[in-house]
Amino acid sequence: MIRKPSHRRRPEARPEEILEAALAVFVEQGFATARVEDIARRAGLSKGALYLYFPSKEAMLNALVEQSAGALARSVEQHVAHSAAVDPEAALRGLLRILITAMSSPKISAAPRLMLTEAHRFPELAAFYREHVLDVMRRSVSALLAAAVEKGVFRKVDTDAFMRVMIGPGIVHMVLTTIFELKPEKLTDPGDLADAIADIVLYGLIPRQESLPS
Amino acid sequence: MIRKPSHRRRPEARPEEILEAALAVFVEQGFATARVEDIARRAGLSKGALYLYFPSKEAMLNALVEQSAGALARSVEQHVAHSAAVDPEAALRGLLRILITAMSSPKISAAPRLMLTEAHRFPELAAFYREHVLDVMRRSVSALLAAAVEKGVFRKVDTDAFMRVMIGPGIVHMVLTTIFELKPEKLTDPGDLADAIADIVLYGLIPRQESLPS
DNA sequence: TGCTACTGACTGACCGGTCAGTTACATACG
């Protein structure tokens, strides 16, 4: 006999399913406008059932951020740890690729997007995100710079400026494509865009006398 | 006799005052969470009076964006128009200074911040902003690049990448300082930060053989 | 028969928008 979709036994996967639905609805509507009923329906439950798993709407938001925070930051951290000392230039290219690609994916960028729009209203959540994502990113990025300067392959530039130059293009890309739904003129491939950005950051706009890859 | 603050004759300044209050409350609370009553109180009126000037809460948002959109974009446009053909390097430095400084000022960055958080839920407003701010910015930035390439002082780099590199750091700066209330390590002066960013973008991270300003 | 997972009608708080009434002033009139 076919198991009816409702009233199935509580799978341990339930909280996951709910959070996935919640993320989608929060990103689409914003936390304040999102209706709990809609989250429940999307997760295939009734509103009441949802409250068996989470005590409040805000608890879902917290769980959500705590769960998805750090996935991207950890992958950045790992990438830098592996490649920074070996080949800083490749490490920088790879880092930009990771960031731009992540920001091009609506699914991966959903959590950062949510933080962007809601952080100001949930200071504790913002603090959590700052600690587990922003700070991790910043440490990785400045480690990359430090390693490269140490090796003598990068000039010694300001760390804050460097971080803004590395993170910024990804954010703009996300804002333009996902929030304003504006497509880049031609470069649809995130990898190509990342490479073009890396080219600017590595070699600068002012041409060189020496022989160059350009 | 002292004129009581309420019941004063309708000054033509009223709509301005209301919009100013609305901007503050919207930025602080987000559009959905903001209470019309709070906007009214902040503008020194009652809720009812507010509806003599605007037909709805959303109308305030529209008026707000339509009013403040373009101020920054126009100043960028003007700056580039004046300086791009003369001295592209100085033009780029100035552009970054304008952007970083604007993003460091909570008052100036309020409208862009609001768009960042609300654009997704108000597509028409987003379209308006895109047309009057984003497109203007993009045209200016790519004009700057084109003029510099024409003169032979900048390498020919990808326009989309260039735009993301120019705009990105300002956005990150705004997000970090205003939304996450994170202070940069030392560089409190926006001008210095802009210069440090310009240094990276102009000369690149990879050191040059030729003599350099660094 | 009992227990777990779940439902959906319901409650109470909240808030955008309305409107009958009030206030401060202007002008007209005695």
Next chain:
DNA sequence: CGTATGTAACTGACCGGTCAGTCAGTAGCA
């Protein structure tokens, strides 16, 4: 000069709709 009348600007109680969170009851299963 004081009083009546008019009216623009404004107030705040109220209405109606919405929605987070609750709970009495049901379905499925052992």
